[in-house]
Amino acid sequence: MRVGIIGGGAAGLAAAYELVKQGHYAEVFERAPFLGGQASTFEVGGGQLEKGYHHLFVSDVDMVALIHELGLGDKLAWLESKVGLFHGGKVWDFSTPMDLLRFRPLSLLQRIRVGWWTFVLQKTRNWQKFEGITARDWISQHMGRRVYEVIWEPLLRGKFGEYYDQVSMTWLWGKIYLRVASRGKGLQKERLGYPMGSFGEVFDVLGDSIRRQGGDIHISAGVDRVVVGDDGATGLEVTLSGQEPETREYDAVIATTPSYIFTRLVPTLPDDYREKLVNVQYLSAVLVILVLDRPLSDKYWINIADANMPFVGIIEHTNMIDKSLYGGKHIVYLSNYPSRESELYQKSGEELVEEFIPYLRQINPDFDRSWILEHYHHKVDGAQPIIGVNYSQRMPAHRTPIKNLYLANTTQIYPEDRGTNYSVRMGRQVARMVMEDAAAD
Ligand SMILES: Cc1cc2nc3c(=O)[nH]c(=O)nc-3n(C[C@H](O)[C@H](O)[C@H](O)COP(=O)(O)OP(=O)(O)OC[C@H]3O[C@@H](n4cnc5c(N)ncnc54)[C@H](O)[C@@H]3O)c2cc1C
Known part of the structure; x- marks a missing residue:
């Protein structure tokens, strides 16, 4: 099979890696002059640093497995992290349950309520029960209005701006449930993972591995359009650096761009699928x-x-x-x-x-x-x-309504939130989907 892949971030590269490992041909087009997408790096003081801070949680098992597969396991360090909360002109320690108990802006009863409900969230696997309610409403009802206003509302506003009151409780559940895996038992502090050569190195080594196994990766290579014929997606219109636009043919196409780019690349997407994309x-x-x-x-x-x-x-x-x-x-x-x-x-x-x-x-x-x-x-x-309530019913499928055209982007990571781990997991899953569909044809 020949598979064209749009985007050289975690998802696109993971998809290509999975395909070449199974003996297929994958060709990745990344419009930026570097790989890694949101997790890409730049040089500071002789080292490579992420453009946006990056670390791993212990629960990020797919990314950890990939790092080991690439032979970079000995560079993955697990380090203690100290967390603080700035409130009322002061930075409060916020790394352990004991720190919460010392957080005086809340009454003792309120602190105990936060601790109790955080504990409950950590132990609750059934995320579906949080789907139909916003984080704002759930926190206000369970932890109390004052707790919401002091701790959570500023954090939700900071992270989600004007959408702060629309975010589903599933998002907060994910943050708390998955994060507990990064803590040891009892009151131990959290440990976070970091590949000591940077995330950029992981994606560069991943790119090298794809090329060694017969795939191709182009940087500074934008995809202008997905070619769709009567039989579904058949190719990509691409512009490689310094060259004229050209069309390349594929048996299947995987797009990993944000939805608002994907809808521009495929103007013929059926309305109901397009609707799901533009709604996020x-x-x-x-x-x-x-x-x-x-x-x-x-x-x-x-x-x-x-x-x-x-x-x-x-x-x-x-x-x-x-x-x-x-x-x-x-x-x-x-x-x-x-x-x-x-x-x-x-x-x-x-x-x-x-x-x-x-x-x-x-x-x-x-x-x-x-x-x-x-x-x-x-x-x-x-x-x-921004993932609102009852999203599982509105999430766009990886298999688009156009045959041989697949989408794997961060709006399809659910109930977890975006992260390199989930993009890697999704990229590999969608590559397997492409292979299964081809085998069934
Ligand atoms: C500030 C910040 C902090 C973060 N912190 C963490 C963290 O601590 N830990 C963690 O695991 N994750 C973190 N993340 C999230 C993580 O980086 C992303 O979820 C993940 O990298 C997304 O990978 P992706 O491949 O799905 O998407 P992207 O990285 O967005 O990749 C999509 C790629 O498609 C390319 N593209 C778009 N249009 C075209 C086109 N027309 N033609 C060709 N290419 C195109 C883009 O240039 C991009 O490289 C953070 C993200 C940010 C922004």
Whole structure:
């Protein structure tokens, strides 16, 4: 079989890998000049760093298995992470259940309620019971209104912006249920995984493996259209770097782009399927990365539960990963998830740094702009799909209504939330689906 694959991120590469392993030909087209998509990297201090912070949970078994298959297992480190919550002008420790008990902005009874319901969520496998209710309503009903307002509403607003009150409780269940696997028994702290050569290295080695097994991968190679004939998808119109557009023929096509790109590549999609795609909104990620000469805090991850702060997360990468990988420099991500239309999305890196600096003094009163050695600004479109209630009934299928055309994107990761692990799992699953369908034909 010859399979054309649109997108060289985790899903597209995993699909190609699965196909070439089974003796088929896979050809990947990635429009960016690098592989890895949302998990791609750039150079800082002589090391490779993700454009947006990345780590793995212990529950990310498909990504971990792939890393081992690629011979990179000895580079995968499991490291303790320190988590904080910024509330009321102070960073509170938030790594262990004991930290929750010490969180004074809530009454003791409220803290116990948070702890109890978090425990229940960790133990509940049946996610379907959370499908029909929003996170806002479930938390308010079970943990109480004050708990919702102090902890969860600012976090939901930060992550989902104007859609904060539409997000399904399934999303929160996924975060809590799956995350517990990253904690040891009892009160032990969470351990997170990181491939010490970066996620970029994992995807580069994956690309090398695909090529070695007979596949082809093109970067700076955009797909302009999926060719659809009477017999379904038959090829791709592609433009390779510096070349004229051309058409290549395939037995099947797998697209891994966000839905709003996919609908443009296939204008003839039947209305009911198209409807499912356009009904899911996406937010972008906007990252400011500060390279500092000293640490900002002692935490790896600080959630911002304060609507006045202009960013929603502070991820101090070098509080988990050794700074020697980046020439001894300290690396801090300041993250946001705005829509493409928002003012924040339009701002330049310089403007954002200027805007953010005064707020960093609330995290560390000694912070001074002279600590900043370099700064970077990245925007990742299609970063976060908004998954509302009862999504299982509206989720687009991987097999599209057009024969031999398959979709594998982050709106089809459910009940879990997007992540490299699930894109790898989905890419491999869809590749197997393509092979099964061909065998059954
Ligand atoms: C800020 C941030 C932090 C994250 N943190 C984590 C984390 O800690 N751990 C974790 O596991 N995951 C994390 N993720 C999520 C993870 O990176 C993604 O879920 C995963 O990489 C998505 O892979 P994908 O292949 O499904 O999609 P993508 O990576 O989006 O790949 C799709 C690819 O298609 C390409 N493309 C689009 N249109 C075309 C076209 N017309 N022609 C050719 N190519 C095209 C795009 O350039 C892109 O490379 C994070 C994401 C972000 C944004």
